Amino acid sequence: MPVSSALSTALSGIRTTQQQLGVTSANIANAKSTGYSRQTISSTAQVANSRVYGVEANQVTREINLLVQKQWRTSQANSAYADTRVTALSALDSYWGAPNSSSSLNSIYGDFSTTLQKLATTPNDTATQGSAVSAAQNLVSRLNQLSGDVQSLRQEAESNIANAVSRVNALLSTIADLDKQVVAVGAGGTNSTSALQDKRDAAIDELSEYMDIHVTDQPGGGIAISLTDGTQLYDDVAVTLSFDQQGVVDASRVYSTEDSQRSLGTIRISSGPGSGVDLFKSGSIRSGKIAAYKELRDETLVNAQAQLDTIAATLSKATSTRQASGTAVGDATTAGYTLDISGLTEGNTLKVEYTDASGAKGAITFVAYKGGTAPGNGFTPEPGDTVVGIDLTSATDVGAQIANALNAATGGSDFSGSVSTSGSTSTVSLSATTVPASHGSITSVVGEISSGEQDGYQAYPLFVDGSTGKAYTGLTNGTDTITGLAARISVNPKVVADPSLTVKYGSDTLSGDGTRPQAILDALDSRVYSYSASIGIGSATTPFKGTFEGLLSQVVNTQGALVEDAQNVADGQSVVTSNLKERYDNSRSVDLDTELMALIQLQTSYSANARVLSVAQELMDTLMNTFK
Incomplete structure (x- = not known):
């Protein structure tokens, strides 16, 4: 090999070794740097015409397990989703309070129940009457507060979605800038893009949360x-997301895929590829913090509000409606029932069980309404329940409407009905002819009918909807107003002004009559x-059935189980994510022992190449001295 070739080869070796030394020193210096990936640089022999004439360094690459990186990002999204849910549900659980806490709904209801028991035994005690009203006020105040707490969490979720969208846009912009730099620098051949790739990865890692x-x-x-459903977020051009945040969130605010019915924010791609796509409507975001915020806002916390509203509705209906059973009547040609329907108002129900001429049994739940659209089968939670509306504004009286519906259901004309009024009492009479050998019959009539403060019945409107001043019945002006009822429910102002109404159900009620408080209990x-x-x-097929107290306990147990399940999911996901994070970090971490060994090898290589240069120099000097 000519001396000049030896010089050239040794110089290329020194240059390559210097580059490798630079990479190794960078690894050692950044051994503890967050987000730094170990870099390596290999070398390749320079070959021309089947002859090796030197060595050259390849492009700097990162040591990183891309498969584990991908798995960790997926797991991190799932962990962020689970942790976000746990945080909100734990807050909700703390609002409900521990079952034995004096501020829990169970305890406050227990105080109210205890006061009613005392009132039932000492009805003429004015102090106890006042205590009963105060206990009722404490109960509705707690419902009001819990409803506000739920809506605060929904408001927080709405705000968090807005903040998340802003951060996602910033991250996508950063990723786009860094990605363009990686491509531009990488096009220069041996220029290292590792540092830029680390920065880009850090932004992507955060995006995956x-x-x-x-x-x-x-x-x-x-x-x-892209999102896992294929929706593109960045491919040379980053999309921009928008979120039409709503300023106030209450129980009436809902999310809908129909914009005309939607009163909460949604995320859209406002610019870039896929502009105009509604990511909530398409269900494109399936995990991560944003998916958790949406689920909390539109499902989990909506259910919590519905549970509170149902508690409020049951509390109002149970105390304000009387359950009335029909009285059997008959003569030589007809048999049926009469029922006192005094106070019948929209939302009240009458259930009639019957047998048709063939002996087949049936039942219809009649719901009173005031004009407009008649309630359908969905008015009651019972599966397969047949619901028929009875229009209180119709010229046809309630009895005739019921009879017409029974005849239509049986395909005959056996049934008849009418309403009679005597003073303030209204009575419906329902009957079936007994003359034909084969005929239909009415087997039972029961009703759930509203009562006033002093109309002679034990039930009374102790708890009312603050927006209407009336007890909840299921319908108000043709609409079910249960949504948000927990925030509106209050104690009847008339009862607050006159606590004796907790006992007096008529003008002639004796002072020692504890019938009303006992009936409420x-x-x-x-x-x-x-x-x-x-x-x-x-x-839907097997609805929960229970008393008011049973509902209260079931709701509390459901909330507790929900938090426990969410915590278990979060804990399990945390283990998976932590393991993947450890593998991910280990795959790109710097081991100082390895780097020091490489440093020794590079030092030896550098010395060897330097020795070649030295020998070549000596040979050149000898050659030059020969010709002096």
């Missing part, structure tokens, strides 16, 4: 980012209701 993303490598060192502790599956308890 907010949403479930998929990263794809592109030619030239670039990347593309019985209604709350014994009357069984069926509850809609929309509150997150029971199902």
